[in-house]
Amino acid sequence: MSNYHIKHLEEYYQVYRKSVRNPESFWEEIAEEHFLWRKKWDNVLSWDFKKPEVKWFEGAQLNITENCIDRHLATRGDKTAILFEPNDPNEGAEHITYRQLHHRVNKFANVLKEQGVKRGDRVCIYVPMIPELAISLLACARIGAIHNVVFAGFSANALATRINDSDCKMVITSDGSYRGAKTIDLKGIVDEALESCEGVETVLVAKRIHSDINMKEGRDKWLQPLLDAASDQCKAEVMQAEDPLFILYTSGSTGKPKGMVHTTAGYMVYTAYTFKNAFQYRENDVYWCTADIGWITGHSYIVYGPLANGATTVLFEGVPSYPDFGRFWDIVEKHKVSQFYTAPTAIRALAKQGLEFVEKYDLSSLKVLGSVGEPINEEAWHWYNDNVGKGKSPIIDSWWQTETGGIMITPIPYVTPTKPTYATLPFIGVQPCLMDEKGEELKGNQVEGRLCIKFPWPSIARTIWGNHQRYKETYFSTYENKYFTGDGALRDEVGYYRITGRVDDVIIVSGHNLGTAPIEDAINEHPAVSESAIVGFPHDVKGSALYGYITLKDVGESRNHDNLRIEINQLISDRIGPIAKLNKIQFTEGLPKTRSGKIMRRILRKIAEKDTSNLGDISTLLNPECVQDIMDNAL
Numbered sequence: 001m002s003n004y005h006i007k008h009l010e011e012y013y014q015v016y017r018k019s020v021r022n023p024e025s026f027w028e029e030i031a032e033e034h035f036l037w038r039k040k041w042d043n044v045l046s047w048d049f050k051k052p053e054v055k056w057f058e059g060a061q062l063n064i065t066e067n068c069i070d071r072h073l074a075t076r077g078d079k080t081a082i083l084f085e086p087n088d089p090n091e092g093a094e095h096i097t098y099r100q101l102h103h104r105v106n107k108f109a110n111v112l113k114e115q116g117v118k119r120g121d122r123v124c125i126y127v128p129m130i131p132e133l134a135i136s137l138l139a140c141a142r143i144g145a146i147h148n149v150v151f152a153g154f155s156a157n158a159l160a161t162r163i164n165d166s167d168c169k170m171v172i173t174s175d176g177s178y179r180g181a182k183t184i185d186l187k188g189i190v191d192e193a194l195e196s197c198e199g200v201e202t203v204l205v206a207k208r209i210h211s212d213i214n215m216k217e218g219r220d221k222w223l224q225p226l227l228d229a230a231s232d233q234c235k236a237e238v239m240q241a242e243d244p245l246f247i248l249y250t251s252g253s254t255g256k257p258k259g260m261v262h263t264t265a266g267y268m269v270y271t272a273y274t275f276k277n278a279f280q281y282r283e284n285d286v287y288w289c290t291a292d293i294g295w296i297t298g299h300s301y302i303v304y305g306p307l308a309n310g311a312t313t314v315l316f317e318g319v320p321s322y323p324d325f326g327r328f329w330d331i332v333e334k335h336k337v338s339q340f341y342t343a344p345t346a347i348r349a350l351a352k353q354g355l356e357f358v359e360k361y362d363l364s365s366l367k368v369l370g371s372v373g374e375p376i377n378e379e380a381w382h383w384y385n386d387n388v389g390k391g392k393s394p395i396i397d398s399w400w401q402t403e404t405g406g407i408m409i410t411p412i413p414y415v416t417p418t419k420p421t422y423a424t425l426p427f428i429g430v431q432p433c434l435m436d437e438k439g440e441e442l443k444g445n446q447v448e449g450r451l452c453i454k455f456p457w458p459s460i461a462r463t464i465w466g467n468h469q470r471y472k473e474t475y476f477s478t479y480e481n482k483y484f485t486g487d488g489a490l491r492d493e494v495g496y497y498r499i500t501g502r503v504d505d506v507i508i509v510s511g512h513n514l515g516t517a518p519i520e521d522a523i524n525e526h527p528a529v530s531e532s533a534i535v536g537f538p539h540d541v542k543g544s545a546l547y548g549y550i551t552l553k554d555v556g557e558s559r560n561h562d563n564l565r566i567e568i569n570q571l572i573s574d575r576i577g578p579i580a581k582l583n584k585i586q587f588t589e590g591l592p593k594t595r596s597g598k599i600m601r602r603i604l605r606k607i608a609e610k611d612t613s614n615l616g617d618i619s620t621l622l623n624p625e626c627v628q629d630i631m632d633n634a635l
């Protein structure tokens, strides 16, 4: 019997057990029955978390775009694959059928080839949420080029770092982008970034806002005329199972961003299978994930997972507040959306706006609501459940990461009974465990510890681009023979998991994963700054916001602190992006340090959280006197 579509709890437990007892035969069966292979594998899985090395479906050959597009043409050629909803509702939606998608991806792939892109080359994609974004990913995959999507809200500096780290020879972008009532000069940001990127030979520019931009002779080319001239037939490159499909950067707690490398076959199988089950997608459903394709959520659950299932996937260019705070619900009504997947920060922002924005619309098409990116607090969960789902649509609180490629812990809607703030049960094939500080596994229920995964799943990232050692150190060195997630979690009396948050120096702001180190580096560039430390504190919309403690070089300096705050935030915005700006900046004379000179963030975090009743033992600090001063002047 096929286990591709789980429909009730009994079946979940039965299939889960099978997937854990005999992972290889389980995944082989899923892969065999539901995908198109040019050649089958010689070996389902080989792995060693010590090296670390993981290979799935070795020896198999395929092209993911044949799975996402070509194989649907016979039965779903006229079905909408991508439903594009533009920033301005008056512009009207665009329905791109599977047949049209096939033509457009082929043309784009031919353009890439004509411009000299070859199998294995890296292509940076810095494009807003327009159809060309999804199409450019697929066009790369069609010819075996490795895409490196950079969220089109990142600064020139962040873009340049990501282009150079992975040696991209091409950048795909647009003349600009819409964001609510504003426009953003994307091409200007690319030009600035490329001043420090010598390897980039070609920039393809899509027209979106029709602004007057500068085109650099010999380097920059308008996309549309090239597409017009290209053939709409392009044979799919036959790829090996473990060939890289893409690189996607994620912040770490230290140093530069990590280019997570995802490969082809395992990623395809896992994103497709999780999509089908975690959203209970059925043939005529319209599925909408509000994330940007610049994040892993968009890669896996706007593009690859849905298309591999022949689904209709909505691609929304705009923001939840434009033209007003009813926009999400307007789109749900207009396109009769069945599955809606968003982030807690969006839910909290909308919950603040009053119910009239929700109640105006007919949301009866909704069957499944999803949440991802950070822990969803109880209040937001209930607001979502009561007002959007009307108590009828199960909420799937799905936990996963850029590194995991696909959803790891989630209720299966209509299968797993939900519990507010709990991601509930591991997905099929996922073997989580909780570890204590001494490195022992916590057995049984009602325990709390650090979340690890004991066994490989098909879409685990295989390495960090150009730095396998860092991959090993970050994920496989904390606990022997286990993948360490960086999150804390608890397991309740029935085995449900609740994610309690990061245990490292990553802070999640509005669903964006931010490392403290790169932000501190940016602040420290300011000539007046001596030292800085960033911590998170609870924020009712963003989930967490950033609190910076900064010491200045010249303490007696009479510079206006408000101006300094503006300059520091501008620096952060330039170096990383506006999402990393600090909500609060406290200038202080000292930062609490251990005798070995390490800043005690734990204390700073407590002060930022206004929870100073129990700061623990501070007498061992190098400079305990600064703590009282920081507390007295806390913001």
Ligand code: WT7
Residues within 6 Å of the ligand: 250, 295, 296, 297, 371, 372, 373, 374, 375, 376, 397, 398, 399, 400, 401, 402, 403, 423, 485, 486, 487, 499, 501, 502, 508, 511, 512, 513
């Ligand atoms: C981190 C990964 C993968 C989607 C987007 C984020 C946090 C993610 C949940 C959830 C509690 C969550 C974790 C994780 N996180 N989903 N449902 N409940 N926390 O990807 O940027 O790689 O961030 O997001 O802390 O480690 P990412």
